[in-house]
Amino acid sequence: xxxxxATLRRSWLVTRRAYPWSYFISTLLLGVFTIxxxxxxxxxxxxxxxxxxxxxxxxxxxxxxxxxxxxxxYMFVVHGILWAGKAMLQEQREGTMGALIVxxxxxLPYLLGFCAFAGTAVAIEVAVLLGFAAxxxxxxxxxxxxxxxLAVVGLALAVFGMSVVLSNVMIVAGEAHITQNTVFxxxxxxxxxxxxxxxxxxxxxxxxxxxxVTAAMDVIRGVFTGGTGLPLDRLGVAVLISxxxxxxxxxxxxxxxxxxxxxxx
Amino acid sequence: xxETIGLRxxxxxxxxxxxxxxxxxxxxVTGLLGLNGAGKTTTIKILATLLRQTSGTVTVGGxxxxxxxxxxxxxxxxxxxxERMVYARMTGRENLWYFGQLYDVPSKVLKTRIEQLLExxxxxxxxxxxxxxxxxxxxxxxxxxxGLINDPxxxxxxxxxxxxxxxxxxxxxxxxxxxxxxxxxxxxxxxYLAEVEQLCxxxxxxxxxxxxxQGAPAELMAQTGCHRxxxxxxxxxxxxxxxxxxxxDDAVRFAPGGVVELNRPGEVAGALTTTIIEAGGxxxxxxxxxPSLEDAILALNDRSPAVAA
Numbered sequence: 001x002x003x004x005x006a007t008l009r010r011s012w013l014v015t016r017r018a019y020p021w022s023y024f025i026s027t028l029l030l031g032v033f034t035i036x037x038x039x040x041x042x043x044x045x046x047x048x049x050x051x052x053x054x055x056x057x058x059x060x061x062x063x064x065x066x067x068x069x070x071x072x073x074y075m076f077v078v079h080g081i082l083w084a085g086k087a088m089l090q091e092q093r094e095g096t097m098g099a100l101i102v103x104x105x106x107x108l109p110y111l112l113g114f115c116a117f118a119g120t121a122v123a124i125e126v127a128v129l130l131g132f133a134a135x136x137x138x139x140x141x142x143x144x145x146x147x148x149x150l151a152v153v154g155l156a157l158a159v160f161g162m163s164v165v166l167s168n169v170m171i172v173a174g175e176a177h178i179t180q181n182t183v184f185x186x187x188x189x190x191x192x193x194x195x196x197x198x199x200x201x202x203x204x205x206x207x208x209x210x211x212x213v214t215a216a217m218d219v220i221r222g223v224f225t226g227g228t229g230l231p232l233d234r235l236g237v238a239v240l241i242s243x244x245x246x247x248x249x250x251x252x253x254x255x256x257x258x259x260x261x262x263x264x265x
Numbered sequence: 266x267x268e269t270i271g272l273r274x275x276x277x278x279x280x281x282x283x284x285x286x287x288x289x290x291x292x293x294v295t296g297l298l299g300l301n302g303a304g305k306t307t308t309i310k311i312l313a314t315l316l317r318q319t320s321g322t323v324t325v326g327g328x329x330x331x332x333x334x335x336x337x338x339x340x341x342x343x344x345x346x347x348e349r350m351v352y353a354r355m356t357g358r359e360n361l362w363y364f365g366q367l368y369d370v371p372s373k374v375l376k377t378r379i380e381q382l383l384e385x386x387x388x389x390x391x392x393x394x395x396x397x398x399x400x401x402x403x404x405x406x407x408x409x410x411x412g413l414i415n416d417p418x419x420x421x422x423x424x425x426x427x428x429x430x431x432x433x434x435x436x437x438x439x440x441x442x443x444x445x446x447x448x449x450x451x452x453x454x455x456x457y458l459a460e461v462e463q464l465c466x467x468x469x470x471x472x473x474x475x476x477x478x479q480g481a482p483a484e485l486m487a488q489t490g491c492h493r494x495x496x497x498x499x500x501x502x503x504x505x506x507x508x509x510x511x512x513x514d515d516a517v518r519f520a521p522g523g524v525v526e527l528n529r530p531g532e533v534a535g536a537l538t539t540t541i542i543e544a545g546g547x548x549x550x551x552x553x554x555x556p557s558l559e560d561a562i563l564a565l566n567d568r569s570p571a572v573a574a
Contacts, residue, residue, distance in 0.1 A: 002369065006362075103368055
């Protein structure tokens with residue numbers, strides 16, 4: 001736990017010094033624009049009308065509420081991955097990867113420290129987004145506090161699993177931009193953040209099942225959008241796939257770190 | 266003791282280290298020397314668990330870094346002069362605190378050790394300044410303090426004084442010598458060969474990843490025929506004096522300006538000058554040049570067919 005706490009403290013210090021407040025403002029504006037565009041689209045294009053097909057597939061006729069939950073979850077996932085998944089790449093770029101690897105600290109608490117920091121930072125961003133959505137009359141509903149906590153924990157676990165795997169890919173490839181954007185665009189399409197997955201061809205729906213955030217989003221939707229409660233089967237799938245990602249990521253991490261060290265020779 | 270047997274590392278088709286046998290006992294500073302690309306840094310990074318060998322065995326204090334890197338990492342540390350290895354946006358003190366956590370140094374010990382290390386590397390007054398505002402030398406000094414934060418049994422030093430001012434480099438050499446006196450095993454690579462001569466009781470010379478020679482610096486110089494050079498300047502270098510000098514030793518060379526030069530083991534200056542004087546020569550000057558480790562390494566590399574190729 002000492003390593004996790006120390007890494008959380010280090011991340012806080014470094015981030016506070018590295019990024020001016022304008023960075024946080026720009027991050028917060030992302031949420032504002034997402035909700036704003038959703039509102040404008042609903043009013044100007046759809047004339048405040050939501051099709052019966054959408055209502056049937058989304059489980060709700062509250063389009064703005066659907067968008068707000070999806071945008072908040074997407075922000076949670078993307079920024080979580082950006083913070084935790086890029087941690088090792090950042091070490092590589094800063095010239096500290098060797099010093100980190102040669103230390104006996106395990107990588108799991110190190111990454112959990114980054115996730116704890118990411119969770120804090122992302123919570124603020126999501127709160128602003130949901131607060132702005134509330135100005136447009138969006139009132140997020142939940143089927144219960146326990147359901148809500150389990151749904152968020154499921155999504156966080158999915159983010160962590162993906163972060164560990166992506167971290168390895170990034171340090172081996174020595175780049176983040178292509179890797180992260182490929183993942184972000186893919187999950188935006190496949191995982192049900194901005195539209196019901198039932199709109200997708202079946203093959204894409206199955207492709208979506210390869211990443212843990214898809215099942216985790218089904219849980220989020222059930223608790224925060226559809227009002228159907230906690231879908232335990234989907235939560236189980238999310239947890240299982242996430243743990244597989246975590247295990248695969250942690251097991252392959254020593255190999256990835258050595259490959260990253262070798263790239264400089 | 267750190268020991269490698271038949272250590273080999275390949276990067277694709279390139280062989281960086283080829284069958285290296287190396288021993289780094291406790292209580293001694295061991296040098297690892299070679300020209301650029303000889304495989305020194307690769308060897309050190311294998312010992313530091315950063316890279317894994319292609320074949321051969323490595324043991325660190327009886328532990329296998331491949332099977333148990335975690336246990337090995339508790340007992341070693343690495344200081345690499347060419348890399349920063351500290352966080353730019355943290356202060357010196359914060360850096361040492363963070364690495365202390367990574368090494369699980371107990372809080373009370375860590376607090377004292379941080380102060381001691383800051384003093385050791387001369388950064389006490391700059392301890393609360395961010396590293397991004399440090400000079401290169403200050404950053405390197407902090408990196409040295411980081412490398413000592415876990416009080417390692419074995420210290421791997423890859424060009425540790427690179428970029429350091431002379432007084433700080435001198436202080437670091439004292440620290441390294443002190444660590445060895447305390448029983449720690451130190452492996453040092455450095456381009457400053459005077460530093461190696463001063464610190465290392467035993468030196469390995471490698472070229473193109475292969476072992477070329479080993480021994481104490483003086484032994485290496487003797488092995489390679491690098492002996493002190495005697496230069497006698499003769500004001501009237503006649504054919505008779507030349508003949509007498511060659512009769513004394515056929516390895517004598519003659520240089521412009523009436524210089525008679527001889528490179529031999531042992532004390533030959535007295536006998537050579539006596540020979541020249543007895544042949545009727547008048548001495549204009551006498552110079553004795555001590556051999557250097559650099560001469561020995563260059564000679565070893567020149568002789569190595571692999572390196573020469």
